[in-house]
Amino acid sequence: MHLQLDGNGPLHAQLTRALKAAMRSGLVAGSRLPATRQLARELGMSRNTVMAAYEQLRAEGFIEGRVGSGSYIAASLPRARPPAQPVEGSIAPQSAFARRMRECHQGFGGVVAEGVLHAFQCGEPMTNPMLTTVWARELSRAAQYTAPGYAPIRGLPALREATCDYLARRRGVHARPEDVLIVAGTQQAIALIADVLVDPGDLVAIEEPHYPAIRKVLQSHGARMHTTTVDHEGLVCAALPEGGAKLVCVTPSHQFPTGAVMSLQRRMELLDYASRHDAWIFEDDYDGEFRYDGKPLAALRSLDDHNRVIYVGTFSKAVSPTIRLGYLIMPPQLQRDFTSAKWMSDFSSPGVEQAALAQFIDNGGFERHLRRSAQVLKERRRVLIDGLRACGRGRLLIEDSRAGMHFVVWFPGRSDAEVATLVEHARRARLGLYSIAPLYLRPCGRAGLVMGYGGMSVAEIEQALVLFERCLDEIFPVSAKPLPRRPAQRPTRRSRHGRSRASSGSK
Numbered sequence: 001m002h003l004q005l006d007g008n009g010p011l012h013a014q015l016t017r018a019l020k021a022a023m024r025s026g027l028v029a030g031s032r033l034p035a036t037r038q039l040a041r042e043l044g045m046s047r048n049t050v051m052a053a054y055e056q057l058r059a060e061g062f063i064e065g066r067v068g069s070g071s072y073i074a075a076s077l078p079r080a081r082p083p084a085q086p087v088e089g090s091i092a093p094q095s096a097f098a099r100r101m102r103e104c105h106q107g108f109g110g111v112v113a114e115g116v117l118h119a120f121q122c123g124e125p126m127t128n129p130m131l132t133t134v135w136a137r138e139l140s141r142a143a144q145y146t147a148p149g150y151a152p153i154r155g156l157p158a159l160r161e162a163t164c165d166y167l168a169r170r171r172g173v174h175a176r177p178e179d180v181l182i183v184a185g186t187q188q189a190i191a192l193i194a195d196v197l198v199d200p201g202d203l204v205a206i207e208e209p210h211y212p213a214i215r216k217v218l219q220s221h222g223a224r225m226h227t228t229t230v231d232h233e234g235l236v237c238a239a240l241p242e243g244g245a246k247l248v249c250v251t252p253s254h255q256f257p258t259g260a261v262m263s264l265q266r267r268m269e270l271l272d273y274a275s276r277h278d279a280w281i282f283e284d285d286y287d288g289e290f291r292y293d294g295k296p297l298a299a300l301r302s303l304d305d306h307n308r309v310i311y312v313g314t315f316s317k318a319v320s321p322t323i324r325l326g327y328l329i330m331p332p333q334l335q336r337d338f339t340s341a342k343w344m345s346d347f348s349s350p351g352v353e354q355a356a357l358a359q360f361i362d363n364g365g366f367e368r369h370l371r372r373s374a375q376v377l378k379e380r381r382r383v384l385i386d387g388l389r390a391c392g393r394g395r396l397l398i399e400d401s402r403a404g405m406h407f408v409v410w411f412p413g414r415s416d417a418e419v420a421t422l423v424e425h426a427r428r429a430r431l432g433l434y435s436i437a438p439l440y441l442r443p444c445g446r447a448g449l450v451m452g453y454g455g456m457s458v459a460e461i462e463q464a465l466v467l468f469e470r471c472l473d474e475i476f477p478v479s480a481k482p483l484p485r486r487p488a489q490r491p492t493r494r495s496r497h498g499r500s501r502a503s504s505g506s507k
Contacts, residue, residue, distance in 0.1 A: 001022070001033075001034055001039065001042065003015070003018040003019065003022060003043065004018055004021075005018055006018070011045055011049050012049045012050075012052035012053045012056070013053075015043070015045070015049065015050065015053040016053045016056045016057060019033075019053060019057060019062070020057070020062060023062060023073055027073055028073070029073050029074065029075050029076075030072060030073060030074075030075045031072065031073050032069075032070055032071070032072050033054075033063060033070065033071045033072065033073065035070060036050040036051050036054060054071055058071070061074055061076075062074055096200075096222075097220065097221075100219065100220045100221070100222060101220045103219075104216040104217075104219045104220045105216065105220075115430060116427065116430055116431065116432040117430040117431065117467075118430070118431055118432065118456065118460055118463060118464035118467065119431070119432025119455075119456075119464075120432060120433060120434065120449070120450075120451045120452050120453065120456070120464065121432055121434065121452050121455060122257065122405070122406040122434060122450045122451075122452035123317075123405075123406075123452060123454070124405075124452055124454050124455025124456075125316075125317075125320050125321055125454065125455055126373055126376065126377065126405070126454045126455060127455065127457075128369070128372075128373070128376075131319070131320075131369055134360075134365060134369075135319065135320070135323075135356070135360070138356040138357075138359055138360050138365070139352060139353070139356045141356070141359065142352050142353075142355035142356035142359060143352050145355070146351050146352045146355045147351070149351075150347050150348050150351070151348040151349060151350070151351035151354060152348060153339055153342055153343050153347065153348050154178070154180065154181050154182065154339060154342070154348075155180060155181065155182025155327075155348070155349060155354060156182070156351060156354040156355060156358060157177060158354075158355065158358035158359075158362075159182055159354045159355070159357055159358040159361075160177040160178075160180040160182065160327075161177050161358075162357075162358045162361040162362055163175075163180050163182075163327050163361075164176065164177055164179075164180060165361075166361055166366070166367075167299075167313075167329075170288075170289065170367075171285065171288060171298065171299045171302070171313075172298030172299055172302040173298075173299050173301050173302050173311060173329065174302070175311075175329045178335070179329050179330050179332070179335070180327055180328075180329060180330075181327065181328040181329075181330055181338050181339065181342060182325060182326075182327055182348075182349045182354060183312075183325075183326050183327065183328050183342065183349065184324045184325065184326070184346070184349055185314050185316045185321070185324050185325065185326045186214075186284060186286060186312055186314050186316075186326055187213060187217070188326070188345065189312040189326055189328045190213075190214050190217050190218070190249075190282065190284075190312070191217050191345070192328065192338060192341045192342060192345065193247070193280075193282055193310060193312075193328075194217055194218055194220075194221040194223070195221075195341040195344075195345075196334060196337045196338055196341050197246060197247055197280055198218060198221045198222070198223050198246065198247065199221075199222070200221065200222025200223075201222060201223075201224060202222075202223050202224065202246040202247070203223070203224045203226055203241055203243075203244075203245045203246055204218050204223040204224065204225060204226065204245060204246060204247045204248075204249065205226045205227075205228050205240055205241060205245040205247070205248045205249065206218075206225060206226070206227060206228065206248075206249045206441075207227075207228055207230050207235055207249065207250060207251065207255060207256075208227035208228060208229055208230060208440060208441060208442070208444070209230065209256075209257055209258065209436060209439035209440045209444070210227075210249070210256065210439060210441075211251075211256050211257075211284070211286075211439070212438060212439060214249060214284070215441070218247075218249075223246075223247075225441060226240075226241050226245060227440075227441045227442065228240055228248075230255055230258055230260055231260065232260055233260065233261075233262065233263040233265075233266050234250070234252055234255055234260045234261060234262030234263060234266050235248075235250050235252070235255075235262060235266060235270065236266075237266055237269040237270050237273055240270075240273055243277075244273075244276075244277030244278070244279055245277070245279050246279060246280065247279065247280050247281075247282060248270065248273070248274065248279055248280070248281050248282070249281075249282045249284065250262070250270065250281065250282070250283060250284070250300070251283075251284045251285075251286065252266075252267060252270075252283060252299075252300045253285055253288040253297050253299060253300075253403075254286070254287055254288065254401060254403045254404045255401075256284075256286065256439075257406065257408055257436060257439055257450045258399060258401070258408055259399060259400070259401020259402075259403060259404065259406075259407055259408065260401070261297060261401075261403075262300070267300055267303055268303070270300070271300070271303060271304060271305075271306070271308065271309075274306070274308040274309075275306050275308060279308065280308055280309075280310060280331075281300065281304075281308055281309045281310065282310050282312065283299060283300045283301055283309050283310065283311045283312065284312055285299055285311065285312065285313045286313070286314060286317060287317055287318075287403070287404045287405060288313070289318055289370050289374075290370075290373070290374055290377055290403060290404055290405065291374075291402065291403045292374070292377075292378045292381065292402050292403065293402045293403075299311060301329060307331040307332060307333060308331065309331070310328065310329065310330065310331060310334070311328070311329040312326065312327070312328050312329075313326060313327055314326035314327075315327075315357060318366075318369070318370060318373065319357075319360075319366075319369070323353050323357065324349075324350075324353075325349060325353060325354065325357060377405060377453070377454065379458060380453045380454075380456065380457075380458055380461060381407075381453060383458050383461050383462065384451065384453050384461050384465070385398060385400060385407075387461065387462065387465035387468075388409060388451075388465070388468075391465060391468065391469035391472060392472075393478055394478070395411065395472060395476050395478070396409050396410065396411055396412075396472075397409070397410040397411075397412055399448075405452055405453060405454030406450055406451060406452040406453065406454070407450075407451055408436060408448050408449070408450055408451070409448055409449045409451055410446055410447070410448040411447050411448060411449075411476070414447045414476070415447055416435065416437045416443070416447045418447065418475075418476075419435050419437070419447040419448065419449065420435060420437070421475055422471060422472070422475045422476065423435055423449075425471050425474065425475050426467070426468070426471045429467050429470065429471055430467070431464060431467040431468060431471060433449055433468070433471075434449060434450050434451075434452075435447070435448070435449060435450075436448045436449060436450050
């Protein structure tokens with residue numbers, strides 16, 4: 001008897017399902033089944049496994065036993081075709097929220113193409129084998145003393161206290177433990193913010209360009225999006241909606257993706273805007289720990305005197321995305337709503353990971369890791385910038401932010417379509433490049449790449465640069481566009497010594 005096991009669960013359960021499928025698809029009712037010993041030998045499994053499957057089928061009425069004769073398929077077994085496998089999205093969305101989610105999530109998945117050898121992927125974690133060992137030790141220790149059951153909704157007190165101490169020292173944010181909500185990273189934070197603040201039709205202002213995952217969460221909640229220009233001083237507050245927005249989303253310490261730092265004047269303008277219009281500000285401090293030209297800037301929240309800023313940070317960026325831990329600093333007037341939204345989302349974040357992280361911060365391990373990481377990232381950034389300058393030869397412009405784990409490279413005079421051709425050509429050469437175009441809601445008139453280097457070693461960056469230069473030469477050869485003409489020179493005349501010189505009498 002040919003039976004196809006599905007590989008899911010215990011063997012006796014797999015055999016039971018396989019026999020049911022065979023009975024429904026063609027075995028004649030009333031026919032005799034193989035003896036348990038024979039079937040066990042044919043399938044290469046124990047007789048006890050076959051006997052357990054037969055007993056289950058007998059209990060469900062699929063087969064019947066006859067003393068001294070064996071097991072037979074039940075005569076009254078209904079003949080039915082195997083159930084069709086449902087096709088994803090084959091039915092209409094069952095709610096307005098589901099419809100908006102389909103529209104927002106369409107085409108939004110993994111960005112690293114299969115077969116790519118090196119990828120300048122923005123947001124990739126920095127690999128640190130030493131951290132892996134230390135974190136495993138912290139987890140093991142925390143598992144021994146963390147109480148079973150759900151952690152408090154807002155997070156373990158130890159981690160909330162450690163977060164407050166860390167933010168006060170590193171980011172200038174002074175918060176109380178009761179202000180802190182431990183969340184599963186920035187993505188859950190924006191989902192909770194949307195749950196608490198955004199109704200369908202509400203106007204939300206976002207930076208242009210911006211992080212698309214945040215926009216998609218807001219759009220799935222029915223928000224109307226207002227894109228606000230970003231320049232070298234960050235968000236242009238004069239471009240915010242005149243009638244007021246319900247929520248303004250900003251990355252003031254290191255604008256994503258351009259890297260611009262919001263000036264103090266702009267920060268004060270934004271806080272004044274929120275106060276005048278009863279707006280809320282979502283401050284995404286996604287990588288404020290990593291700056292390479294001085295002390296990290298104080299957060300926008302540190303200037304907020306009216307409790308309009310909802311400050312969000314993440315440990316996943318600095319440690320590892322696998323821990324899925326971040327924090328949200330709640331304004332006092334919204335704490336009840338955020339706590340309820342977190343409870344409805346997942347009750348609380350994992351307790352063992354929280355306890356391990358709290359200990360990691362308290363014993364100084366976290367900040368030691370940040371210092372080492374900053375040095376490593378600074379070197380990777382230097383190698384990448386030097387390599388791009390060497391192979392660019394006038395074809396690209398580096399917008400260096402001196403912070404974070406990525407920067408933008410522009411291609412003056414090129415279109416998005418031309419850069420898309422470069423990206424596709426690089427993919428075929430097993431190099432991952434990423435256009436900045438998807439980070440704009442509307443075409444911006446400039447073409448460029450977002451170059452991430454956090455997840456690549458110096459050696460990998462150097463190898464990737466070789467591929468990048470080759471692709472650049474093949475798609476944008478230096479001779480493809482005429483060089484700008486030099487200014488015409490005046491006629492020269494011969495000096496009495498026989499040398500030529502300009503008639504202007506230059507030295």
